[in-house]
Amino acid sequence: MIRFTLVCDSGHSFESWFPSGSAYDEQAARGFVTCPICESGRVTKAPMAPAVARTDRDRRPAAEPASLPAPPSPPPTAPMPMPMLAEPERRLRALFKAVREHVVSTSEHVGDRFAEEARAIHYGDAEGRPIYGEATPHEARELAEEGIEVMPLPLSPDDRN
Incomplete structure (x- = not known):
């Protein structure tokens, strides 16, 4: 070449x-x-100087040169910002956040009494109203078996940080 x-x-x-x-x-x-x-x-x-190997030098390996100072390292550059999430995922997370904010702002938080409050509303023992709270997987399964419609509230990614 x-x-x-x-x-x-x-x-x-x-x-x-x-x-x-x-x-x-x-x-x-x-x-x-x-x-x-x-x-x-x-x-x-363009005019070029040819690279020609010299034959008049001794073919023995040269002695190791004395340790030279390390060349100065280049100045650090600021990292380029990279999008952590693709656009579809950002839109989906924004939708989850909007749903969560709507439920929280328009519903009553009943905490860990969710299963019993949902039953009471379903069977007419309590006033019908939108509620949200916590239920164990076992409680959620029992509610579904009784025909009580519930759904998990999507967590915001910020809730885990």
């Missing part, structure tokens, strides 16, 4: 690799070599 520095007729300089010098000539003649900046097909090789 050989690397050529090329220049287009607009003066843009760029490098390209070719299997051989004749491969460059053939591709250039067929119009396959173009400037990546302006897409001009008028490209020529």
Whole structure:
């Protein structure tokens, strides 16, 4: 492989690799070599100094140089903000939050008495009203078996943090 520095007729300089010098000539003649900046097909090789290996040096490995100071590290860059959630998930979470806020603002919180209050309302032993609270999975299953319609209130992601 050989690397050529090329220049287009607009003066843009760029490098390209070719299997051989004749491969460059053939591709250039067929119009396959173009400037990546302006897409001009008028490209020529720029003058280059060839990289030639020296043969007049001793072939023994050089002694390890004395420890050199470490190069200065680049200044830290501020991390780019990345969206943690995709747009559909953000919309879904916003919907869950809106549902939760609506239920909380328009219903009575009955705490861990939810199952007994739901039964009392269902059987007419208490005034009908919207309620919310906590129930164990066993209590929720019993309510469903009795035909009492209940549903879990979606938790806000902030409730867990």
